[in-house]
Every structure is written in C-alpha cells, then in structure tokens.
Amino acid sequence: MVGPTPAAAIQRSDDLRRQNKRRILAALRVQRALARTELAAATGLSASTVSAATSELIATGHLVEADLTPAPDDDTARSAGGRGRPRVALSRRPGAASVAALTITVNAIQVDLVDFAGDTICTRSEPSRTGSLAQADFASRISSLVETALAAAPKGTGPLSSVAVAVQGVVDAEGEVLHWSPMSPHRNVGLAAELSRTLGAEVRLANDADMIAAALHHDEPERFGGDFAAILLSYGVGMGMFLGGTLFHGARTSAAEIGHVPFEAGGALCRCGRFGCVEAYASEYGIWRAATGADPRVVPAEPPDRAAMAGIAARAAAGDACAIEAYRTAGRALGHAVLTLYTVFDPVTVAFVGSGALAFDLWEPVVREALCGPSTGLPYEGALFYGYPENIGLMSRGAVITALSNLDRTIDVDRLQSG
Amino acid sequence: MVGPTPAAAIQRSDDLRRQNKRRILAALRVQRALARTELAAATGLSASTVSAATSELIATGHLVEADLTPAPDDDTARSAGGRGRPRVALSRRPGAASVAALTITVNAIQVDLVDFAGDTICTRSEPSRTGSLAQADFASRISSLVETALAAAPKGTGPLSSVAVAVQGVVDAEGEVLHWSPMSPHRNVGLAAELSRTLGAEVRLANDADMIAAALHHDEPERFGGDFAAILLSYGVGMGMFLGGTLFHGARTSAAEIGHVPFEAGGALCRCGRFGCVEAYASEYGIWRAATGADPRVVPAEPPDRAAMAGIAARAAAGDACAIEAYRTAGRALGHAVLTLYTVFDPVTVAFVGSGALAFDLWEPVVREALCGPSTGLPYEGALFYGYPENIGLMSRGAVITALSNLDRTIDVDRLQSG
C-alpha cells in the first residue's frame, strides 16, 4: 500500500453480491416481513436480482417464506385481497442465529435473548452490586447469566452469534474496552474480549445513552429518523446522538459526554472528580443534593432511588421552594449543555430520557430560556423537546437492535446457517 | 421506495467501474504522478483492472502518460534506474478541467485558478469592503473577479468545472447557503446558486476554518491524517475538524462553532450578539479590548489589524502586565473551549492557526492548565498542540483542495473531456 486511500470496502463484484444480500437482510430487520416486490422497491434492486439473492438466502437458511400474513399497516401496497398472483412474504428465519442484549445498570444485570427474526426468546435478570465485584468476577457473573438464559432457551434456538452490552460509562469507539465506569473502580477493562472468550461470540460494548438513541431512532423514525440527541438524565447525565442517520462517536471513544461539559468553574463536585460539570447539577444526585441541602462537595455513596426522586418531584409540584430551586438549577445547567450541543452540532431534536424527565415541565422552560437570544447559526427557539421518563426498557431495546445490526454486518451470507 | 434504507450509492456493477476510476483519479490528486503498478498498490485493485481503467481514462482525456519523472521521494519503490521494463508514470491531464478557489476575508477577495493536475494557473485578488456591499453586488463582484482570472488564463486551460468559496461564517451542510457572516448584514444568502448562475459551474461554499483543516489534513498527513481540530484564532474564533478521516459537520450547518460556546455567563459582548462566548475573550478583538482597556460591552467597528496584534504580542513579551493578562484571559477561554472540545469529541491533536498563534507560548500553558485533573474519558495531558500564525495561505490552499476533490466526485469519468 503506497497511497493514502484507505481501500474502501467494496470494489470486487462479489463484494457487491454480499452487500446486496446484507441490504435485503437489513430491510427485513426493520420491516418484519416483505414480499420480493417490496424488497426490490426498498433496496432499489431489480426484481431479478432480488429473486436470485433471496432464493440463495433461503437455501442457506437465512430467510423463510412466511405465511402470507397481511402486512400490519399496509397503506401503499394493496391490502389483503386483490387481483393477481398473491405476494408471498419473506422473513428472517428465527433459528438462523440468536443474539444477546445485556443491560448493565447500578441496580441490575439483565439479559435479553433474541432470535434472528428479532423476537425475544427469554429474559433473565439479577440484582448487581457491581461496585464491590472484582474485575474478573464481573465478567464471569455476566457470562453465567447469559449461559443460564441460553440453557432455558427452547430447542431450535440458533447459536449465539452476537452480543451487545449496554453499560454506563466511556467505551472505546470499537466497543472493546470500558475506559471508565461509575459502576467499577477499574479502568480500561477489556470486557469485550473477556466475555467473547467465555461466550464464544462477538461481543461489543456500547454506551447506555447511545443504546437509548438507537432504540428511539429505530422505533420512532418519524421523530428521530434524522438528526437528534438523546440526553439521559438518570444517575448521571449522558448523551447519544444520531447525525446523518448514523450514531455519532468521537475520535477514540463513544464521546459526546455532554454531562461533563464544564458549567460552573470550581462548582459542585461531579462523579468524575472534577468540579462544576453539568452532571453535578442536572443528575439525580445533583438534584438530590440541592433539594436536601446536602454538601455539594460530596458525591453521595448510594444513588438516590426512583422513589426519592419521585418524592422531590412531588415536593416541587407542591410548591416546596428548595425542591423547585433544585430543578431550576438543573435546568440552567441543562440549558448550558443544550446551548453547547447546539453550538457544536446544530439545533437538533432532543429527547430527554430517564427520571429527570419526571419533572420535565419544571425545568424545560429554564432550558429554553438559555436558548433565546442571538446566535451565529440557525434559530434555536423552534427546537423540539420530548420527555421519556422510562429508560431501562429503551436501553435494552437499543441493545437488542444493536446486537442484531452488528450481526447483520458480520454474518456469513454465503454459507449455510446451522439450526 | 417503501423501506427506510437510503439506497446507498453503489449497487450496480457499472457503478463499480466508475467508483474505481474515481479512486484512481483521487490517488493521482494526492501523489502527482504514479505508475500503473503503484496505482494498483494504492487502490488495492488488480493490475489488469488498473490497466483497463487507465487506458479508458487516457482515451477520455482525464489522464496523460507523463515523462518518466523519478518520483520526488521514492523510498519503497526502486528509484530511477533498475532492471526490467521501466514504469511509465500517469498523471492528471492539466487541460481536462480547471477549478477556482475563492478566499474571502474582511480585507480581500482572492481567486486561485487551478488546473486539473493541481497546478495554479493564475491568481487575482482585490481589496474588499464587503460589509458595505449590497447583497447582489457581492456575488457579481466575486464573479467578475473570477472572470478576470479566466480571461488571463493561457489557451488550453480546461473549462471551469468546480468552484470552492472559503468564507467566514456559518454555511449550511450542503455548501449552498451562507446563513450568517460577520462580513455582511444579510442572512441566509443563497450565494452558491447566484455564483453558479453567472459562472456556469458547480459552486460550493465552505467555512474558512474547515478549509484550513482540509489544507492541513492534505499536506501534513503525518500530523493531521487522522482525527484533529484546527482552531482559527483570527478576527473571530472558528474551528474545523477531521473525524475518522473526513471533515466533520453538524446536522444542518458546518457547525462546530467552538468560538461561540458559552464561557462566562453575562460576560463580554461577542460579535454574535450574545455575552460571554469564548470568542469574546480569545479573538483578536477580545484580546485587543482587554489589552487596551476598551469597553468589553462594545465590539470595535474596525477589526484590529495584524500590526496592532503584533504590537500587543510584543508588549506582552516585554512584560506589560495588561497585555499579559489579556493573553491569560484568552488562554482561560480557550482552555474552556478545548476542554469542551475534548469532552464532546475526545482528546485530539489541535492546530492553532492565525494571528492568535503569534503569542502561542504566552497562553498555551494556561490552556493546558484547564485540561489537568480527572476526567471520565481518556487522559487529556498528552494532547499535541501546534501553532500556525499564517492563515490566509492555508485557507486558499484548503479551498483549492476542496474544489479539486468536489470536482473528482462529480466529474463524468466515462465521457470525453474537452480541451
């Protein structure tokens, strides 16, 4: 290799075939079942190419001809009956493979086992006191939970082929190393490799907020199909963002740590060890500290639970000045974060996810206040905000989607699938 | 189109051919002359494919067989003489097309006319009092300067096929609209379309800092080949950044306006109309205000010239407390900006470009100070900083590269080139 050209992926004609097969699989990941004609329209390929590719994919066990279920919401195409030869739907064969989505939070470890078609096979979860675990135990604990789930899976389940791990903290861009996490004192842990060894499948780590963004992007394309940010207001403050239809990440890590943008120099102590980060004011513990009058220079050892946060929200709603002020401060910090977000990435739709969205109406006006006034770019006032108080479900949903989509990128589309 | 798949670019086999031809042209844009064997190595294509593609490109007038110049710095390959059939170098045929690079600053408008091989044909510039021009005059002024240059070009010059305009301010992501510029009171000007009409070529606008980043990326790949930011410290504070080998841009504009990240709430007045932006402290006018004791609530009408800034740098070097403090304040603001940059994009190499880099050694330690301490991500201390006091040359250089690379993406590689 002499030149600087990074020799892009596709340049031989058989790469083309593989890529087009992948495109068909991807289309069927989003739309559960499609006829060959619809696949041709969706992928832009000709009917003959789709016919050839799908018959190969059926032969290799990737696809099956589904019962001609009338598509769930069939607007454009003719519905149920009609003249002409009826279309026969294709879908991904459930037994072709299976994937695991792991959702690791401070409170619990959860695994979702999902088949190739995207249906959940089984779910397991257990409480986690992750902070007290030795580094090696952490990985083996996760592995054994996955193996428990695999053991409970019915016969005919495809081999575990891809694992996505949603975890709080900073993950490298390749999803292999956990650089920093609030759940563990260890740094730069090669968790993906450890899990891959015991599970015998490709494992990718991912930031929790990124997974939430992936879930929203996949499930609500009308709101979150293009460019948007998902800001996770939970124990900490994280962000996942889609730019140009793909998940944004930094030069070397998942990055976009909007929660650790400096807000007030020498201010309240943040979990990361610095003073004055946005998170120190807008996170659960930040709001809890301000509402209870706790020392802003100390990070509480135990995270406030959902009940405690709901209590503060209730007090604020009832007019408690201290609680209201806590939320207003959080709003100012968030306003700073969103203003920074807009300055760096442009106005985008923002979804606020997690317990912080419980009191959405209390701090949302404060955030908007920070966005008023002149700017060098686009007008900020019209930005759309959405609140999603629930976060765990979105995290695991995003991990499922990510595991499936990782699999689609690596699966061998030419060889026979076991099962 | 039913599905959400955006029907990616390449799926027919003749797309493949076109793409591979483009890859060959691109390799020859970076390395002026390469033999077929070298092209095969650089692109990853087989010798026979390169042979076929290049003979077509020669027939269509895109390439010519150059005199067998020994490659300028030929380490890997055999140099000059040797056994065997001598390699015959190929290069882009100068007359196949020409491009124009426009560099518009507060002081001057400059046009560089460049041939398809990348050599400058001719250059023109004239002073600009852009602020006082009517919107329509602005475009016609630029057009006529380009036409003057074209008239002075020797016979055999290829037709003008691509124009890149480097301009201060906020440009939309497609390079068509100038949303905001300090040089003009008008907003959302469709400058690209206006120029395209009179010049009869594709015109793309680009942010000035982005062009500087493009120049550094292209000309110093060992330093700036991967991920890096170029922070322009001139009349304002702008930023261009490469992430994963491509120029970063926001959802709808060039974005990455690190100069307008909020630094001190209710602080000094910024050109953008807000108070407390980083730019209000770290730009030429910000430093000038602080060093001369001018009102921080007023933006000077006339930008301080290069001599004035050099004077302040000299005063600071001589120990003038007021000047030193101005640079230290600029350093603190820049530190905030870089800390935000690192939090959002990860630690990357940074090039500081423009007059601000004149006093690099005065504020660089202050910036580094802000980066010390704990963080949730990668360590910040080892980041590399470089200073480049000159900026106009880099801007026009980046515009040339961008114009050529835009052309390479749109040029018809199958049909005969005039000339």
Next chain:
DNA sequence: CTTATTTAATTCGATCCTCGAAAAAATAAC
C-alpha cells in the same frame, strides 16, 4: 364453468466488471 385480467416471481440472454495467468514489452546485466 370458462376466459380474460392482473400482479408476482422466475428464467434467460446480454452486457459489464474484476481477477488470475500467460504473453508481450522494455530495459539492465552478463
């Protein structure tokens, strides 16, 4: 009940692309 109509899917031939191996070309060394 038979026939026409309509839509879906497949088959077939043409064209195009890339690649590997072999041949041709051009020079240096002996």
Next chain:
DNA sequence: GTTATTTTTTCGAGGATCGAATTAAATAAG
C-alpha cells in the same frame, strides 16, 4: 546476443446486474 527482471497488456473464466419475456397464481367478468 542472450538472459534476467520488471512493467504492462491481453485473454478467458467466473460472477453480478439488468431488462424482457415467460411462467405462476389468483380474482373478476362473461
């Protein structure tokens, strides 16, 4: 002059896509 070496071209094989024609399967009409 012959041989060795390296570059470039030629040629045939193997795939891939596409459009047109064909086959398949159902409904509507007479």
